Amino acid sequence: MxxxxxxxxxxxxxxxxxxxxxxxxxxxxxxxxxxxxxxxxxxxxxxxxxxxxxxxxxxxxxxxxxxxxxxxxxxxxxxxxxxxxxxxxxxxxxxxxxxxxxxxxxxxxxxxxxxxxxxxxxxxxxxxxxxxxxxxxxxxxxxxxxxxxxxxxxxxxxxxxxxxxxxxxxxxxxxxxLAAGGHAIGRGFNRLVYTRMFMRSMVPKALKKLEQHPGLFDREALLGARDLYEFDNLFTAPLHGFRDTADYWSRAxxxxxxxxxxxxxxxxxxxxxxxxxxxxxxxxxxxxxxxxxxxxxxxxxxxxxxxxxxxxxxxxxxxxxxxxxxxxxxxx
Missing domain, CATH: 3.40.50.1820 (Alpha/Beta hydrolase fold, catalytic domain)
Incomplete structure (x- = not known):
């Protein structure tokens, strides 16, 4: 309706x-x-x-x-x-x-x-x-x-x-x-402003999570992530039972x-x-x-x-x- x-x-x-x-x-x-x-x-x-x-x-x-x-x-x-x-x-x-x-x-x-x-x-x-x-x-x-x-x-x-x-x-x-939104936030002005804003909060929290649970993910790879697609591929997807970002965005x-x-x-x-x-x-x-x-x-x-x-x-x-x-x- x-x-x-x-x-x-x-x-x-x-x-x-x-x-x-x-x-x-x-x-x-x-x-x-x-x-x-x-x-x-x-x-x-x-x-x-x-x-x-x-x-x-x-x-x-x-x-x-x-x-x-x-x-x-x-x-x-x-x-x-x-x-x-x-x-x-x-x-x-x-x-x-x-x-x-x-x-x-x-x-x-x-x-x-x-x-x-x-x-x-x-x-x-x-x-x-x-x-x-x-x-x-x-x-x-x-x-x-x-x-x-x-x-x-x-x-x-x-x-x-x-x-x-x-x-x-x-x-x-x-x-x-999620795929449409995830790709949109990774482009142009969105990438410069909103992606950076979220990453400034999410990356330090993920690194603290790694201190809690050593070996949870690849620290250097995460530090190299530049957008939510890469972050989700290294952190969000594998920690929550998804194969990768594409699988996460599709199934969620x-x-x-x-x-x-x-x-x-x-x-x-x-x-x-x-x-x-x-x-x-x-x-x-x-x-x-x-x-x-x-x-x-x-x-x-x-x-x-x-x-x-x-x-x-x-x-x-x-x-x-x-x-x-x-x-x-x-x-x-």
Missing amino acids: KADAFPYRAPWWLPGGNAQTLWAALASRRHFGPAPRWQRSRWNTPDGDFVDVDQALHPSAPDAPLLVLFHGLEGSSASQYAVAFADFAAAHGLAYAVPHFRGCSGELNHAPRAYHSGDFAEIDWILRRFASEHPGRPLLAVGVSLGGNALMRWAGELGDAAAQQVRAIASVCSPLD SAKPVLHRIRVPALALNARNDPFVPANSLPTAQDAGTHVTLWQPAQGGHVGFPVSHGPFGLPGHVRAMPEAVGHWLLTHL
């Missing part, structure tokens, strides 16, 4: 997907109410590792819905979109939590593994834990970028069984075709399983997203009957900034969480 119910238009002073992406991440206003305060819990995983979960401390009724956000590549509860969704949750009386993928909470995880775009088994374990700890709360989930692909992959893999855990899900600016992508989703699901993608080529976005035929597609012309990658204040500055990023959050609430 396709609908353009989020007719987003960028401010005139932010033309293009890169400007909308970078302004939202670096300079936008993230919340209208107080900044979120968090209570962190450490969940021990079945394989002897841990996941850190930040739960917002704003008040909510005992039976209010719980909104769970799965962050993007190298994201956290401090990411601009996580804060903006926290502000939405507080304004609407929802409980709110951000589970961190392994190694993203500020402390390196214990196991040889890390996290990846198709980590639907981790999504499943986390959502089951939330459901068991909050039996009186309807569960809603949103995934951003990498987290959204993993969430949609989870829903496609589980089919009818996903409805036992959640009422509705949404992905925001997710590379549902959510696009091929969207038609198997059986819970209300929303996929929001801006058509000028620098990371996600418009020609790779799912069509109504790809999506099936349970998936709604929002594909506005503008917004960038997890951007969607909106003018604010007397001169339109500094702009805020609450419009996207407002639209996505209300869509989720209509499916309670």
